[in-house]
Amino acid sequence: MIGLFDSGIGGLTVVRALLQKYPNVNFIYLGDTARFPYGNKSKETVERYAVEDAKFVIDKGAKMVIVACNTASSLAMEKLRKTYPGIPFVGVIEPAAKMAVQVSNKSIGVIGTRATVGSGIYDTVIHSLKPQIKVQQKACPLFVPLVEEGMFSDQITKIMVRRYLTSLRQANVESLVLGCTHYPFLQPLLQRFMGNKVNVINSAEAVVQEANDLYPDLFLETPDIHQKIAFTDTSAYNDDLAMRWLGKRVEIISV
């Protein structure tokens, strides 16, 4: 059983990437919708929430946990590994950073929430992999509410894309890391704005590939498939969204 958690529904882009490659894998996903969003919260608070989220999926049988949330991956990995030493945790930061470094020589752009960008984590990880690369970050705090509203190609979203990303386009970055699990929904818009020469790195796809490389046994098909999504807050709106995003029926429970 693979465990995944996120502050809300954004991490479902990771579930979607998982199911696209491994449709019959066992997983339990927790979306902490009752305390969403994590992006503007402090390190201590995000750590506390992440530890509780991980406990839930581990109690449900997860043998490995994908932290499908950039904010928690930025701020809480150390705390998670210390709290649950027997469980491997895979965050979304390193896999996306690696993928970006593979296709870039000079400069990488990173977009994310205020918390992720403020943590400077992508900068640190990318420089540890390729010290000469220039990393330009930009916080895009309105993208999450715009995605939550389903405004994937709205006029407003286009204006905000232009406003947030103009400096990165002018800097001629070679890749753009989508440092927030909500952002893959904006990928077509972002790709169009940045131009075809820029590699847009989807951290959801990157983390699924990394987890499979590290723990292939957990991705084997079993005759008895368990696929569950849990939310800490009940909302028909979220249930609907989950079904539409994943394009298949999975069991949804509330906790």
Added chain:
Amino acid sequence: MIGLFDSGIGGLTVVRALLQKYPNVNFIYLGDTARFPYGNKSKETVERYAVEDAKFVIDKGAKMVIVACNTASSLAMEKLRKTYPGIPFVGVIEPAAKMAVQVSNKSIGVIGTRATVGSGIYDTVIHSLKPQIKVQQKACPLFVPLVEEGMFSDQITKIMVRRYLTSLRQANVESLVLGCTHYPFLQPLLQRFMGNKVNVINSAEAVVQEANDLYPDLFLETPDIHQKIAFTDTSAYNDDLAMRWLGKRVEIISV
């Protein structure tokens, strides 16, 4: 001591209205920034959070509690009164509804979060006061993040005002109730869009007046002034915002 709580920093508009009229009153405000926002959450979750928030300000000595949050005022008043029978609670809904009814004969517009609008509470309260009045509601989910970003008169905010409020303007409503404590920051923009004939009702001012009418003793000046703001999540960003909004120094603690 007057207690106030909100899901975050929006309720500080109520503190601001309180201090403008009663600069030397004793108060304790709790902003539940660690679990912000409440606007898209379920009734059960909002009730649970509101009960915990109220406990905090009551434990600090509050003899009366202003629920400075429209979502909690819509969903949790009954639960609060049952849980703490000895404490009077004043929500933001009734005072704003009363004020709107006083200046309207035919139709009132109400804007708020998805949770507040979905609860239909303004409709119920306004009709109980003046059954013949037509109430038109509109959820404006992006206004809260726009206010949190300080985009009070941004191009984006203007586009969203037009998009959300055109139907209310076309309906010729006589008053517009700002059914969310964040919205007073958009009051100039909203007033301009709706026109000068429309009474824009600020629920922050309405609730302070109502609380003073009901419990005047708590508004008396004391020689020993205690004015405190507490946040459940520490963030220099929030502390800054609080100081700027209130225009004076108050003690800020984190819990």
